[in-house]
Amino acid sequence: MAEHEISREDLQPLAEIDRVIHEPARLLILAYLSVVDSADFLFLMNQTALTRGNLSSHLSKLEAAGYIEIKKEFVEKIPQTLLRLTEGGKKAFQQYQSNMKQVLDSLSQ
Amino acid sequence: MTRIELRQIEQKAHRAFQQDGLNILFAGVALGVIAVFFIDVRHGWVFALGIALAVSMPAFFRRQLVHPRIGYAQFPQSKGMGRHIAAICLAVMCLLLFYALGRIEHFNWLMPLYLGTVFSAAALVATIKFGLSLYYVLTFVLLLSGLAGLGFTMRGHDAGWVVAFQLWGLAAILTPVGLVQLLYFLRKNPTRSTEDTNGRA
Numbered sequence A: 001m002a003e004h005e006i007s008r009e010d011l012q013p014l015a016e017i018d019r020v021i022h023e024p025a026r027l028l029i030l031a032y033l034s035v036v037d038s039a040d041f042l043f044l045m046n047q048t049a050l051t052r053g054n055l056s057s058h059l060s061k062l063e064a065a066g067y068i069e070i071k072k073e074f075v076e077k078i079p080q081t082l083l084r085l086t087e088g089g090k091k092a093f094q095q096y097q098s099n100m101k102q103v104l105d106s107l108s109q
Numbered sequence B: 001m002t003r004i005e006l007r008q009i010e011q012k013a014h015r016a017f018q019q020d021g022l023n024i025l026f027a028g029v030a031l032g033v034i035a036v037f038f039i040d041v042r043h044g045w046v047f048a049l050g051i052a053l054a055v056s057m058p059a060f061f062r063r064q065l066v067h068p069r070i071g072y073a074q075f076p077q078s079k080g081m082g083r084h085i086a087a088i089c090l091a092v093m094c095l096l097l098f099y100a101l102g103r104i105e106h107f108n109w110l111m112p113l114y115l116g117t118v119f120s121a122a123a124l125v126a127t128i129k130f131g132l133s134l135y136y137v138l139t140f141v142l143l144l145s146g147l148a149g150l151g152f153t154m155r156g157h158d159a160g161w162v163v164a165f166q167l168w169g170l171a172a173i174l175t176p177v178g179l180v181q182l183l184y185f186l187r188k189n190p191t192r193s194t195e196d197t198n199g200r201a
Helices: A024-035 A041-048 A052-064 A087-108 B003-016 B022-039 B044-070 B078-101 B105-130 B133-154 B159-188 B194-198
Strands: A038-040 A068-075 A078-085
Touching (some): A024 A068, A024 A078, A024 A087, A024 B003, A041 A052, A041 A078, A041 B003, A041 B044, A078 A087, B003 B105, B022 B044, B022 B159, B044 B159, B078 B105, B133 B159
Antiparallel strands (some): A038 A078, A068 A078
């Protein structure tokens, strides 16, 4: 029997983990968007090594959650899909990092 | 995810835009052009032309060749990078002013070392920022050129000519290296279809 019984409070950070961000591909997308001001679809596809359909699907989910902003515009007559992290997305990503850190710290104790 | 991992992602994103060799290629071209200025300081426009080539050409070719292949990203640190470039330009400008005035001729013999140090410092900043091992080699080569130039000026050779040959020598190294890197990049990354560049998002 464990000396310390796990309480509801101990599990709180685990329960607060954002499931939209927790998916590895979406986490990678957000990590990339957090280090740039904006990036286009092709850049993210190259960097994350996700397929076009897969990336589109994850981007749609992140957009629906309000974490990213997708803008379609023409740059020198070429259509470009520009993506950027919203303020809400930045906060959610930071919150996710801090929750994960707490969870991992408590697991290592 | 730790900060270190995010920094690695940031470096990887930066590196993607440094693998085209355009910066190295046009740095070589610019140095080759600027060298003329050190032979005859009346050709101030040559210096301006060299700087213009080094700054505008990589950006132009990146838009034409690189973005259609690997995509586009805007980095928030670009302002910081601008400060680095401005600092390097300022350092070179101070030196040129010092040289053009020719008031302190006693120190002209130090000029090749000064230039080599300034250029290698710029390469070192790029190394730290992008984590590309090629820039380590360039840092060493640039510093070495300064030391070699110093050897010649200490033997009594004209500082202007020594610097000109130093810059031509660097141009002869940097331009082919940049060109090979660019050709390799173009071969490795074919142009994507419009559908790929936009997805369904």
